[in-house]
Amino acid sequence: MTQATPRTERQRLQPRLAAACIAALLAALATTAASEAGTLDSIRETGQLKIGFRDDAAPFSFVRDGQPAGYSVALCRAVGGALQQRLELETLDIAFTAVTVEDRFDALKQGRIDLLCGATTVTLQRREEVDFSLLTFITGASVLYRQGGPSSFTALEGEKVGVRSGTTTDEGLRRALSEAGIGAEVVAIASHEAGRDALESGEIAAYFADRAILIMLAREAAEPADLVLSQRFFSYEPYALALRRDDGDFRMEVDRALVKTYRTPTITEIYEANFGKARMSELLRAMYTLQSLPD
Known part of the structure; x- marks a missing residue:
């Protein structure tokens, strides 16, 4: 059996390589066209x-x-x-x-x-x-707390406070506590409803979120009269x-x-x-x- 020379092997592979390159190019063009078509199209x-x-x-x-x-x-x-x-x-x-x-x-x-x-x-x-x-x-971010609970930012010293993880309020709260030198423990909570429940059960002393969300949480609490919504805004949202x-x-x-x-x-x-x-x-x-x- 005759062994193919390097040149013969290259000649044999060239059509396959060309076809593969053309296919890749067409796929790339199709992707680009779809991207450029835009959402309205x-x-x-x-x-x-x-x-x-x-x-x-x-x-x-x-x-x-x-x-x-x-x-x-x-x-x-x-x-x-x-x-x-x-x-x-x-x-x-x-x-x-x-x-x-x-x-x-x-x-x-x-x-x-x-x-x-x-x-x-x-x-x-x-x-x-x-x-x-x-x-x-x-x-803007505000805070919900229980009657008789910490009603000022400085009163959070040594307390556990909750916030929805992954939000701008989470980032802002941690930064504000650090800058103010307040030693509060920030508890990341999976949902706003879970935050309200933790507040009502006493697991946390306060819950931070956008004030519009806190209004709804307080309204739907088991005992709305037991919760106090601060009038202060801590951020612009x-x-x-x-x-x-x-x-x-x-x-x-x-x-x-x-x-x-x-x-x-x-x-x-x-x-x-x-x-x-x-x-x-x-x-x-x-x-x-x-x-x-x-x-």
Whole structure:
């Protein structure tokens, strides 16, 4: 049997190598084209808007009667309705996917969801990962404690305090305690409801979260009269809907839908449906006015 020379072997392999290179190139081009097509083109083709929501951030995002509900979810539904009209679709399926504090941004970047609806604070660090819509809410971190419990920041010395892990409040609380030299033990808690339960049972002396969330937690406590909600804000928390970076066309339509909602009584209806009789702050009213950009 004649042994192939190195040149003959190269000649024999060249067609296979060329075919493999062409296949790899075509796959790369297909991936790039899909990426450049953008979210709006995907929605046109599939007739579906993929929304990620947290089920543990009432009153912004939670589950009621087996369905996604809350202030942010209602805004996302309004975005879906506006997209259906703008894209002239007969129907638009809104597909909800539950996400967590830990995986919500990965779900966006990996394309598992198109829009994140929850209690998501806009920060410069997060804007390195994802993009954000116009602001949807303004609140700030505050504290819930039991009657007779620590009513000042310095009174937390030697106490256990709870906070939802993975949130901006978690980061801010640890930093503030350290800077103030207060020796409180910070307990990372898996959900806001678990934090309230730990507070009521005496496992922790105080629970920190965004004040709008604390209002709902206190209202639904076993003994609401036993809990006190501080009037102080310890941080500034501007919320928005998160979406993938470098998709300006999609962000434009999301912002257009929010502006339309802010200009009408619909926003008051959404607020009252989720916050009840809790008075809308002047800061939030101003946000709606400032975000209602002219056409």
